[in-house]
Amino acid sequence: MVTVRPEDYGAAPGKDATDAFRKLFADVDKRLVRDAGGGVPVATTDILLAGVYTVSGSIMRPVAGRAQGLTVRGIGKRASEIVMTGPEPLLVNKDRWMGVRWYDVSFRSTNPKASYLYSSSTGACQDWGWTNCEWRGTWQRGIGLDGPQASNTNSEMFWTNCHVNGAYADAFLRIGMTPSRPQQDQFLNYWFTGCKIEYDHGDFVRADKGGFISVESGSFVIKGRRPDGGTSRFFHFPTAGHHDSVQHLNVRAVRFELRHATSKVIESRWAGQTVFDGCSDTALGFQPHSPSLVAHEYTNPGVVTYRNCDLVGKHAYHHTAANPRQRVVYEACTRRNNRTRAAFLTLDGPHAPKAPPVVHVNDADGIR
Template identity: 30%
Template sequence: MLDDDIVNVKNYGAVGDGIHDDTAAVKSAMAAVLASPTNTITTNRVLTKSLYFPPGTYVLTEPDALLGTPALAAGAQWGSNLVHGLEIFGAGERSSLIVFSSDATASTDPRANNLITAANRLRSAKIHDLGFHSTNPNQSLAYLWCSAANDGTYPAYGSGAQNRIEWRNLRITGNWLRGWGFDGDTNANLNSEQLFDWVYVEGVNWGDAGVRSGFAPYPAQQAQFLNYAFRDCEFEWNSGTMLDFAMGGSINIHGGSWILCDTTQTTTSTMIKLGKNNIADGSWRFLAQGVRFEVRSQHHRVIDCGWVTGNVTFESCSDTALAYQVVSNKNTANSFPAFGNASPRTHSYDWTTWGTGPIVRYLDCQLMGYHQVTTNAAMGPVGKIIYDGCSLATEPQATFLRSTQATAPSLFQNNGLVAAT
């Protein structure tokens, strides 16, 4: 990248010493980036400059300080706000730190208190090599809204779509309401193709969720928020839900470590929450491959799934990181000193809402604690849990899968119990 292609925030007055308020300087620098489109490739706006944060600590004190969405004139459409190719980057996730430090109070409006608010405007964007720290638990990192034909929910945003956004090599610290929120109305379409690559979450308490896809009143079109990829991420957070997908979605997790760290919790924190809303087929697919999950409390869950149909697959994953402590100290079938002398319920499936559930597969996984299936008497033909080639670290098969029915809809094959010592 040539120097002429870069807008350096320090050239617009940012100090980056962690003391001065750099909000005005950063907003001016971003305005220069957004004023640099060329229309030689397409009729839409294609940016020719990128926003750069050199090493330093930049304090931003206003919502939308990094990026906002201006209100459109009456009758205007998304093209006047849309930008292709926005890039915001730093010198590294520990070298260039953005501190979000507003005086925001709690709000039920998801558009409020975000560092980035993007409505119907971002395509092929990249945000990378930066650290983000929040000093206020009412703040969120990013909120993305879309509507292909605005139904009047947020008419000032017009209509459009946004997709193909990379969040890469980021470090997230502090206390946040949420990290990323994906929302839309009854005409929502393309809040899709989101890549989280080498994202490090360290010691965060999520008030809502790390990533939330789908907001009330949950219009069916939010099920079109598809293709979310998490690649080699290191999520080590204290409390709250990491992923909350209320409306289905095509979700892929490849590699990395997911660790819930707070051992003193008295309420449940869940790594992956898949909601119970009844939506169209084709939007229900979850895949985790080669992921290391670690729960450290009786109140921690790897997954809480209420999906009606579709597929949930864990392949070559492990949630037994603390099993060496549990197994070596285990005296009876359900004695777990590291978890309050009770076997932890690590995976939950609730199929009572619609009487059906997805096909769930565990292939070549190492699993500890027990799994719970909640069904009802009207259980339909869809829904089964299959364990193939798995190691059950702490529970024999007879007590590993527990169901509200006498016999859970399941299949065990080629599995083994790692004996206690």
């Protein structure tokens, strides 16, 4: 295995390193070898980032054919950092790379039109992972997943002990960027473990297509407000009509902070399964905006379950269509502000009178 560095291709302190990175990735492409057990070529180089690099354009650009097994390593967050000053995506992956790993690297944007990764797939572009990585600065979006045909994937992506900082006009992770195109719900399996999600504004995850999403532990904070006064959400699922196997969200042992009335934990039109287990969003429950804050909002939900959660503000359920499979259950939960059913729940819409009742089990506030 050969280790290559941007410095090997002309990167130098104080100098724009765009061309050096492009030469580096072109050299990585030349060193691919055939996978003995399959037909997709495998990378034979590691990339080492041992400094701060400023770039003004995309450093990973479209290349024909598929490849796998690329690894990029840094020496630590902010000690190894790529700073994007231009409006393009830092990385462009068009049905090319899978099995990609990033370790101990920071990414920062000084251009509000930039994005970190644009990934368009018709079958490749899967199995990417980030460990001990960080995003900060001002972005249009972090990662945008897309696809021009009905067979795209962009699936199996994970983030472990990562830090999402900065600000996002759209979202940090946008799943299904162009839903007007024919696209299957094959965007699935996204895993966040032990992450610090503490950013200024925008959506953390917006899924217009697909999305079997699992979140395990972490600190989630929306620190500021959108410049246009709009809503920032951790989880935003704005479209209905997905397959049951993809519209799942499982969140466990996460502490949320909603510092402003324009923030939400979730706004969802999914009719699948949503579970919050052992979570709390009551840290700012003492603030004046908290009692009237609609922190969790659903339209025509499927099965929604809260277990052992401490909850702030109100929860809203809008019933604009009938859904016989709807079930909403709160088990062993507490509330910071509104401790009666009438104060805590908003149930409205033309189908609300016939909707199954919201069930409370072993409720710590005595709601039945």
